[in-house]
Amino acid sequence: MTERATEPATPPATPPANQPAADQQAEPQSANASALLNEAMAKSGLLWIEVADDRTWPAWHVWDDGAALVVSGPGEQPLPWLPKEVRLILRSKDTGGRLLTVRAHVHVLEPGTPEWQRATELLRASRLNAVDDSLTRWAAECTVTALVPFDSPLESPGAYAAHDHREPPARTTATTTSWRPWHWGGRGEEKAERKRLRDEKKAARQAAKERAKLRKKRQRRGGRRRGR
Structure with missing residues (x-):
């Protein structure tokens, strides 16, 4: 992410007579936010989906024409059933830290529609270890969702929330009740x-x-x- 993308553009010294100066200042800021959003979405294939009354879910996505496309379900990334509106947290590709937080509308794409066909082709092209029957399996078992950001960012460079956003780790059924990896000199409790x-x-x-x-x-x- 370059510094140029985060700096507000300087408005003209003399605004046209038919446009207020406040509107001219808002337009460059909106353009910069849109450019930063597009750059963040395109550079990083990972975002976080913040669901109300639930935890924040990491999601691999493909950015296409103003929408983040995600696929979830059996054999794919786990995601809950999303409400009509969520928050998306985008990271900086350079530092890995929080860059933007935006609101987004959730649209579940129906199999067989032109939107679903385009989305799945893009997802399959970008997915690691994709197989030939991905589209058939996605249509039968998985959910393809378009997350469309709208309105101004809730958080952006220079305007972050005061709290640290730390959350407890997600619960998991993973365990090591039988064989445990060997450690040189023994494990910590054994030492x-x-x-x-x-x-x-x-x-x-x-x-x-x-x-x-x-x-x-x-x-x-x-x-x-x-x-x-």
């Missing part, structure tokens, strides 16, 4: 347990040495007393 046992043995040896010293001192004192 800590071995260190605890070593420390206990070291402390016990030190205590035994101290007791032996005390016994020797008592024996020497007892010998001197008997000699008298």
Whole structure:
């Protein structure tokens, strides 16, 4: 992302008589926001979909003519059933950080329509490890959705929310109840347990040495007393 895309354009010094100066200032800002949105969508194939009363979902997408196209379902990325309006969070390709937050309308594309056909062709062309029967499987089992941003960005460079947006990790059924990966020197908890046992043995040896010293001192004192 270049600096030029984030800088507001300078309005003309003398606005035309038939157009107010405020309107002329708003037009370059709107144009810059639109250009930044297009650049962010085109440069990064990943966005986050913020669903009300749910968590934020990462989604791989293809940007086409003002819409982010996503496919979800069996064998594809998991997404919940989306409401009519969501928020899209876009990242900077250079830093990976939050760049824009925009509102978007949700349109589910029906299989067999020209819009669905165009969207699926673009998605299949950009999908890694695509197979020949992708379109057939998507039509039968998956959902193809167009996310269309509208209105001014809710967050943009220089106008971010004060909170840090941190969220708890998503729940998952993944587990390692049987085989666990091998670690050089053991896993962290195993190392800590071995260190605890070593420390206990070291402390016990030190205590035994101290007791032996005390016994020797008592024996020497007892010998001197008997000699008298």
